[in-house]
Amino acid sequence: MDSGDRHQFPPSDGKPQTGALRANAEAVQQMAAAVAGTLGPKGLDTMLVDDKGHVIITNDGVTILNKMEANHPAARMIANISRAQQEEVGDGTTTATLLTAALVEEGEKQVNKGVPVAKVIAGIRKGVQFALERMQEMANPIWDLEDEWLQRIAYTAGREQEDITELVIEAAMMVGREKLLERHFRLSESVVAHPRAESNIFAGLLPSRGRVNRTRPSTEGSLRVLVIADDLKPEPVVEGSLGTEAGFAKQEKLKQEFESTILFLVEQAIDLIVVQGEVDPHAEELLTDAERMVIQQIEAREIARIAEHTGARAIKRTGLKKTGDELDGILGVCEEVEDDESLQRIRILGGQGKPVATILVAAPTEELVDERERITKDAAAALQAAIRGGFLPGGGASELALAREVEKYRDTVQGMEAFGVAAVAEALHRPMVQVVANAGFNPLEKVEEVKVLQLKRQSSSLGIDCDRGAVCDMVDMGVVDPLPVKYHALQAAGEVSAAILRIHTVVRMKKAD
Structure with missing residues (x-):
């Protein structure tokens, strides 16, 4: 988006700027246009x-949305909604972005007709x-991990790649x-892709590997694990006091106490020490000599996962001043630790x-690593969302059925807020309109055809087969989406x-001083 866009910051003379809504709507439409062509099975790159x-x-x-240039404030709001989703x-x-753009567009139309913007927003x-x-009432729950719909959902979200689905x-x-x-x-955080992996x-x-000392646990079987969510260094002396005799003496005392702590850890037969921050070089040397494996510079979220998996309790370095029995209560246990040189990971x-x-995913080349990882994470996220909330017909079918319900609801709303409700009903057409357009069919014709048949058969699952252009039951075709995905997209768009x-x-x- 051009940073010189004249609509980006309209001049202010103290009076209401009627062009602000139009400028914001245009910025939102530009963001939506960037992703609209990717929606559906026939979407392009x-x-x-x-x-x-x-x-x-x-x-x-x-x-x-996160990589494209977006200088307009409203455009940045759209990028934020995508991250939140x-x-x-x-x-x-993409669905969240299109629904947001449609709601803004329809809301602007109502305002231009003379409906007060406050009434439109309330509606x-x-x-x-x-x-x-109504969306929650329409959802089909999934109670069993062996439910065949989970495989179908993962297969669709995983771009129909069978190895990723499995x-x-x-x-x-x-x-x-x-x-x-x-x-x-x-579950998506469990995915790792690598070109040299199987x-x-x-x-x-x-x-992630961080930095590892060159040793391996000598114990076979149950390995004792200490997790430190901190640096493994002597406690620092207050800055400025080192120039005094007392400050120097205190520093030396802290170093001695720290060395005693490291030797104490060696005596406790701890096989693996995982450190979020950095390890003092002398401490690393002592631990290496004692054949204690040390991993350092590990991300905070991975520290938490290691503690959870091993049953350890992550502590700060001040927590190392414990007795042997107290220390036993915070240690975790694992069966094996391996430094995988080829993957540069532990x-x-x-x-x-x-x-x-x-989930370790192979990629044929370095260039495809990110794409394979992203697709696998999408499949994992979709599967987990379906387990949490069930699923709905895909292809825009459920949104179109909801539009019909919202239109009925509009007739029960009194006053001008009904115009805002009508904007929601119209916006809910957008997902199917875009899917059909991306498949190369006339959306006006096809969407109207689906609406008629949905009403006639009282079905919420009829949509368009993007290969043949015929009206089909999306559930029968296996085209479904997790409820949480659709729910959060509409909620965030609103x-x-x-x-x-x-x-x-x-x-x-004004510019900051």
């Missing part, structure tokens, strides 16, 4: 090019809330339904804590479109 000539070709909505459910960023909120409630299903079986339902667990699943972790296998699975419609004027802030 988008090429992203930077000023140095580097090229990315992808059909992933969140990648496109990705973090929450791992899929549906949009009512319509979206009604649609969300890996994701096996990983889900390994961690179990209870783990998949946990609020903060993300695709497989294993019950363990593959954290394998931690057979932890006694909560079960985990790592919130962001209301926020954009509320913007009365845009004023450039």
Whole structure:
């Protein structure tokens, strides 16, 4: 988007700027246009090019929206919604963007007709809330990990790649339904792609390697694991006091105490020490001589996963001042630790804590690593979302059925808020319109045909077969989407479109001193 766009920051003379809504709507439409062509089975790729000539070709909505130049404030709001959608459910960023753009467009039309913007916003909120409630009622639950719909959902989200589908299903079986339902667990975070790997699943972790001392645990079987969410260094002396005799003496005392702590750890027969920060060189030398494996500079989220899998309790360095019995209570246990040189990672296998699975995905070339990893993460996220919330007919069929319900609801809403509800009903046509257009058919003709048959048969699953252009039952065709993906997309679209419609004027802030 051109940073010199005259609509980016309209001049302010103290009066309402009627052009602000139009400028914001245009910015939102430009963002939607960048991803619209990727939706559906016949969607195409988008090429992203930077000023140095580097090229990315992808059909992933969140990648496109986050990489493309977006200088307009409203455009950046759309990029933010895509990130939120990705973090929450791992899929549906393009749908969320298209619904937001459609709601802003329809809301602007109502405002231009003379409907007060406050009434339009109130109506949009009512319509979206009604649609969300009906959407939950329409969903088909999944109670069993062996449900055939899980395989179909993973297969579709995994771009119909059978090897990825099998890996994701096996990983889900390994961690179990209870783990998949946990609020903060993300199966997609278990995915690692590498050009020199062989695709497989294993019950363990593959954290980034960090820096490892050149030793391996001498113990066979149960290995004792200490997890430190901190540096493993002497406690620092207050800056400025080192120039005094007392400060120097204190520093020496802290060094001695720290060395005693390291020797104490050696005596406790700890096989593996995992450190989030850095390890003091002298401490690393002592631990290496004692054949204690040390991994350092591990990301915080991986520290948490290692602690959970091994059953350890992550501590700060101040927590090392414990007795042997107290230390035993915070140690974890695993069966094997391996420094995988080819992958530049560490394998931690057979932890006694909560079960985990790592999905290791092979990629034929370095260039395809990111794409293979992204596709596998999409499949894992879609599968987990379906387990949590069930599924709905895909291809825009469920949104079109919801549009019919919202239109009925509009007749029960009194006053001018009904115009905002009507905007929601119209916006819900957008996903199927775009899918049909991307398949090369006339969306006006095909969507109207589906609407008539949905009403006649009282069905919410009829849509368009993108190969033949015929009206078909999406569920019978295996075209379904997880409820959480659609739910969060519509919910986020309603919130962001209301926020954009509320913007009365845009004023450039003065430069900071």
